[in-house]
Amino acid sequence: MTASNPTFGPAPDPREAPRAFLEHLYRVAVDRALPLSTLGAHLPKPPKGRTLVLGAGKAGGSMVQALEALWPADAPLSGLVVTRYDHIPPRPEGVPQRVKIVEAAHPVPDAAGQQAAERVLALTQGLTADDLVLCLISGGGSSLLVLPAEGLTLADKQRINKQLLDSGAGIGEMNCVRKHLSRIKGGRLAAACAPARVVTLTISDVPGDDAAVIASGPTVPDATTCAEALAILDRYGIEVPAPVRAQLESGELETPKPDDAVFAGHEVHLIATPQQSLEAAARAARETGIEAHILSDEIEGESREVGKVHAALARAVAHRGEPFARPCVILSGGETTVTIRPRQPGQAKGRGGRAGELCMGLAGALMGQQQVWALAADTDGIDGVEDNAGAFVTPDTLARATAAGRKLSDHLDRNDAYGYFDAIGDLFVTGPTNTNVNDFRALLIL
Structure with missing residues (x-):
């Protein structure tokens, strides 16, 4: 069965062109949010x-x-x-x-x-x-x-923002701090x-x-408070100028x-919303005869760990047909985080965002599982600060990366998803999509 989308035409056959099929689902999801x-x-x-x-x-x-x-x-x-x-x-x-x-x-x-x-x-x-x-x-x-609030400079805001991004703080935590500053x-x-x-x-x-x-x-x-913002700054060891800290402590910067x-x-x-886009992708998959299951549009957590959980689910489906029967597509959204690891002396700086980091965790945990393909990408078309939206994972990802001289653990150690997937031609590049409903993930199990 072949399904069509008025914007992109017929959906590729998932059995013959799994990567193209996953890309089609992504573009349907993005189109729903324009x-x-x-x-x-x-x-x-x-x-x-x-x-x-x-x-x-x-x-x-x-x-x-x-x-x-x-x-x-x-x-x-x-x-x-x-x-x-x-x-x-x-x-x-x-x-x-x-x-x-x-x-x-x-x-x-x-x-x-x-x-x-x-x-x-x-x-x-x-x-x-x-x-x-x-x-x-x-x-x-x-x-x-x-x-910036009174007492803060743009340089202060840049530093605090960068430290929050690198800390692994959730989006709610980051924005609580941002609102009060x-x-x-x-x-x-x-x-x-x-x-x-x-x-x-x-x-x-x-x-x-x-x-x-x-x-x-x-x-x-805003229901959050100065006290909560201060607690988040302390939790992640992020300093603010003493006068600003005093304003947070006194409640002067309350929203x-x-x-x-x-x-x-x-x-x-x-x-x-993310859920609407996931539902659009699910409909597109079902129209080709592939059943689709939406896990959630609210999945958070460390990217590589979320990737491992998705891999465990895909392997269960591939091995036992549980909790879903094959063939199927598993969809999810949300906003994962990446904690930047300290670099060792002489170690090159890693490149990549949360979608690529999730894909590294996913590929490692899948261990070359046959009949499983995946795509994780940001719906805005930019994974972090790079030029890719995300990356693909295929049954031979690990084998091709090894042949290219790439060791997954090394790339995980320096948060270098871009370098890992670029080496094997598995970056997913779309350019800016002109919308943004957060992470999109699709696992195809045939």
Whole structure:
């Protein structure tokens, strides 16, 4: 049986072209999360006053273009949205630009991100109750919209952000800290927009789809506290300047809470979620006659360890037909983490992200298991800071890597997934996808 997707055409036969089949599932998942097909159902009517568009995230460019295409041509529209470098898609023909899009760095913020945040905050001045603020928020906004709290410099924020990324802290922990060390995150942007009405349109890239975590929730209430942020910094041994620590201890850097009147009348709409994309991929698999099972869209943990757990499940299916019968596809999402190992003297710096690290753990634990193929990739098209979205794992991954002189344990020791999979031609490269619903993983067991 052959299934087709209107965007990509017929799905490859999984038995004849397993890698191409897995790639097809990934592209179907990404397509489900593109803003042009999801944003329109959540748009409010134009207000009596003006409409200001603000936002940040790796999907910012495509969200702006979708809004410009769908918003009434005779209704005023202006504003500023910041996205990652090289993440502005080609402008659709016939759609005039009405909202400014600027670029900044991710995952470690830069001066361009700070300047963009200052401009965003400045645009909120003079808003009235007749005005509408449309906030376009997607994953990556925490780094792209950076405005350090009083007493912190951009260099401080860069250091803290890098240490959090390297520590293995979960996304909720990282964003709790980011919110309390910012003048724009954790609901502060919404407070600045008062008395205008705020409607937030967001694409979820976090486990649980909590809008307060996505991009550190600049327009939604924050239930976390200064005390929690301080505990996370202490847990991972991350220092902050003494005056800032004192502000955390006293609660001076507390964020607006859910009962704050500033949020009255505000709306938040999830226009795309990881679960929706996994369900789209599952439907595409079933249309080819391959049963699909979604484990969860909320899987977290150390990447290599999550890879081992997925391998154990795949081996159980391959050996015993349990808990699922072959042939099948096992899908999962979420956001794993990578703890960067200290480098030994003379050891080369590793390259790669959480998807590649998961694939190394998966390949090692599969031990060359026949009839199992896998793809793990970030749905934004970038695994960490490299040019690949993720990597493939095949029954002969270990054998081909050994033949290429690559030892898996060495690459795991230095977190070098990119070098390992590049050597055997198994990197998965897509370029920016212009959306972001977090990790995508698919295991095909024939």
